[in-house]
Amino acid sequence: MAFRAAVITFPGSNCDRDMATALEAVSGVPAIRVWHGDAELPERLDLIALPGGFSYGDYLRSGAMAATSPIMRAVIAAAERGVPVLGVCNGFQVLTEARLLPGALLRNAGQRFVCKTVALTVEGTASPFMAGYTAGETIRIPVAHHDGNYFADADTLDRLEGEGRVAFRYAEACNGSARDIAGVLSANGRVLGMMPHPERAIEPAAVTALGGEDGRRLFAGFLESLVRA
């Protein structure tokens, strides 16, 4: 059966097309585009992707308004049924605001917008999103954010680490994130939020000025895990 992925667009999303393009490039199937005001998701989804951007102009807090939008009620219900959800950058902020992932993303400690390709250490791999990676390896994926400073209380951080739910860490301090956390997984491993943009790293470095192919491996690994399941 054909791969079915939905990419949600909020007002102010600006990486939604990149996400759809990456999903199609890796899977060969166009992604279904869904508008934030829709109350229902398409049926039989293999993946829901929340893209980067500045949904609702980052009003109140990054991701806070999007988390209350009609489509997010459907996304939360789908996640609770076990449908995999990937949130990148603003999508990660939306996932924390929607309480699908613990913690919050604060203004970068240095106050500056950070836009560069960074080295990440792969950690927790008990997730279909991590199937293309090996624990402990270093990969390179671009970041571009102002509010990427991951915060959670010490007990939550200990729990995330103890349960293998830190997906990626920055190999070097990037934005002040607690314990250099760049991506976290839900308890069942089926929701991943990450600040780096895997959809911007799907082509060889020679083809694009962006960050190489380490992002493609996230999507390719996810697809392989679907085939195996």
Add this chain to the structure above:
Amino acid sequence: MQVRVLVRLKPGVLDPQGRAVHHALEGMGFEGVGDVRIGRLIELDLADGTDHDTIKAMCEKLLANTVIESFTIEGAD
């Protein structure tokens, strides 16, 4: 009824904005500034008799992110 909600970052949560403003105040020559923390004031015009629990729910569900922020409600009956 007019209600004011004050949203503040919890103690221990880094406030880079506050830090930058603190630095600017010192740069302008103001002395004795120990710390600066920036919060948010939200003014609500609510139907008379809106109960405290409803306002609290607004705060917990949207106005504040209780992972990082605390809130106080002023002016409610």
